Amino acid sequence: MEAVVDELPVILGAFWLTVKLTVVSGVISLVWGIVLAAMRVSPLPVLRGAGALYVNVLRNTPLTLIIVFCGLGLGTVMNVQFSQDDLSLNSFWLSIVGLSAYTSAFVCEVVRSGINTVPLGQAEAARAIGLTFLQTLRLVILPQAVRAVIAPLGSLLNALVKNTTVAAAIGVMEAALRMKNLFDAHGDAIIPIFLGFAAGFIVLTLPLNLLSGRLAQRLAVAR
Amino acid sequence: MTENSGGAPLVRLEGVNKHFGPLHVLRDIDLSVGRGEVVVVIGPSGSGKSTLCRVINRLETIDTGTIVFDGQELPAEGRALARLRSEVGMVFQSFNLFSHKTILENVTLGPIKVRKIARQQAEQRGMELLERVGIASQASKYPAQLSGGQQQRAAIARALAMDPKMILFDEPTSALDPEMVQEVLDVMTGLARDGMTMMVVTHEMGFARRAANRVVFMADGQIVEEGDPSVFFTQPSTERARDFLSKILTH
Numbered sequence: 001m002e003a004v005v006d007e008l009p010v011i012l013g014a015f016w017l018t019v020k021l022t023v024v025s026g027v028i029s030l031v032w033g034i035v036l037a038a039m040r041v042s043p044l045p046v047l048r049g050a051g052a053l054y055v056n057v058l059r060n061t062p063l064t065l066i067i068v069f070c071g072l073g074l075g076t077v078m079n080v081q082f083s084q085d086d087l088s089l090n091s092f093w094l095s096i097v098g099l100s101a102y103t104s105a106f107v108c109e110v111v112r113s114g115i116n117t118v119p120l121g122q123a124e125a126a127r128a129i130g131l132t133f134l135q136t137l138r139l140v141i142l143p144q145a146v147r148a149v150i151a152p153l154g155s156l157l158n159a160l161v162k163n164t165t166v167a168a169a170i171g172v173m174e175a176a177l178r179m180k181n182l183f184d185a186h187g188d189a190i191i192p193i194f195l196g197f198a199a200g201f202i203v204l205t206l207p208l209n210l211l212s213g214r215l216a217q218r219l220a221v222a223r
Numbered sequence: 224m225t226e227n228s229g230g231a232p233l234v235r236l237e238g239v240n241k242h243f244g245p246l247h248v249l250r251d252i253d254l255s256v257g258r259g260e261v262v263v264v265i266g267p268s269g270s271g272k273s274t275l276c277r278v279i280n281r282l283e284t285i286d287t288g289t290i291v292f293d294g295q296e297l298p299a300e301g302r303a304l305a306r307l308r309s310e311v312g313m314v315f316q317s318f319n320l321f322s323h324k325t326i327l328e329n330v331t332l333g334p335i336k337v338r339k340i341a342r343q344q345a346e347q348r349g350m351e352l353l354e355r356v357g358i359a360s361q362a363s364k365y366p367a368q369l370s371g372g373q374q375q376r377a378a379i380a381r382a383l384a385m386d387p388k389m390i391l392f393d394e395p396t397s398a399l400d401p402e403m404v405q406e407v408l409d410v411m412t413g414l415a416r417d418g419m420t421m422m423v424v425t426h427e428m429g430f431a432r433r434a435a436n437r438v439v440f441m442a443d444g445q446i447v448e449e450g451d452p453s454v455f456f457t458q459p460s461t462e463r464a465r466d467f468l469s470k471i472l473t474h
Contacts, residue, residue: 119319125319125321129337130306131333132305221322
């Protein structure tokens with residue numbers, strides 16, 4: 001227990017990195033996932049095909065592989081660099097790319113299922129007053145679709161919080177990698193350190209679940 | 224063909240055919256609607272009435288034939304089609320008000336986003352239209368909070384807000400409780416009187432008699448008979464129409 005208290009600033013710093021990974025890749029995933037969903041329901045076969053291909057590849061590849069690819073493939077082989085002199089900042093952004101690429105595939109499918117809950121008549125009425133396809137999607141369909149899937153989106157965010165630990169694979173000093181380092185430094189306090197980190201994750205995810213459940217009820221569209 | 228159209232008709236369908244899979248829903252349809260004319264389309268269910276209504280703003284595509292609206296053939300897609308649709312109002316059987324928007328927002332969405340009218344101006348006009356259909360007091364409510372009749376009147380206001388050249392009504396009272404039918408028909412009768420060009424698919428024979436310039440009777444995807452309502456309802460010239468009328472007018 002003492003080890004946990006002593007290392008509290010380090011642990012909190014690691015969780016702060018976890019939060020940053022979650023928030024940044026969460027926002028990117030939401031936006032990119034909605035774009036992908038729009039592609040998958042678009043009238044253009046090329047866009048539909050590209051969207052389906054992307055989702056099926058990314059959703060069925062283990063996140064660890066994607067993150068390692070981002071670190072080695074993008075970072076080392078293709079020399080994609082977000083920062084010239086700060087290695088940890090570079091791997092931070094490379095892992096954001098991986099997490100977002102992966103999570104957006106799931107967001108796409110959740111949003112698409114939300115689109116399916118919106119009655120066809122809504123789109124017909126929107127088209128009938130002269131809205132274009134994109135306006136119909138943006139002003140009528142997506143607002144209702146997203147509200148219908150706030151709870152499942154909350155689950156995705158929950159999963160994302162925990163998935164950020166995979167960034168440890170390319171050396172991002174988030175909570176999981178920091179925990180492993182602390183194990184090495186405090187071999188006598190493995191259980192308390194483990195419990196401390198587990199509690200940290202629960203503190204992050206539990207309110208998310210409550211909030212998304214509450215929000216889903218508040219924003220539900222009455223029909 | 225049309226009595227009160229000055230010059231070219233507003234809508235002209237020529238040789239229109241449409242299939243749903245093996246089902247031939249529209250067979251060689253030739254039909255014109257003049258400016259200011261009120262055409263009521265009646266016929267048994269499955270006769271293609273609704274499809275006829277929906278092809279005019281291209282919510283359904285056609286297989287062969289031509290549809291000309293206001294001197295221009297219907298655009299296939301894209302912005303040109305959106306522009307055409309903004310000039311043809313549509314009122315649906317199931318209202319289809321935007322569930323996540325208030326009644327006033329439903330009415331102002333088109334003017335603001337399609338016509339690019341300033342919000343304040345659009346809201347002022349929207350309130351006038353809601354006043355006209357008698358539901359101004361419901362402006363800030365959501366569709367689900369209104370009765371069916373109120374929702375359908377809001378949908379009519381939404382169509383009117385675009386200043387359409389024509390309004391299509393696809394069975395506007397079929398989903399309503401009986402006591403709410405009249406309030407919607409009253410609004411429609413008012414529009415007809417004010418000279419709006421209307422095509423109305425309906426089973427309300429009273430409305431057809433009172434407000435229509437012409438009745439079109441459809442069966443099996445074809446226009447079987449058309450003519451002046453007073454003539455059609457008293458002396459239909461085809462056996463098919465006589466049969467249909469005998470079934471609906473006896474009670």
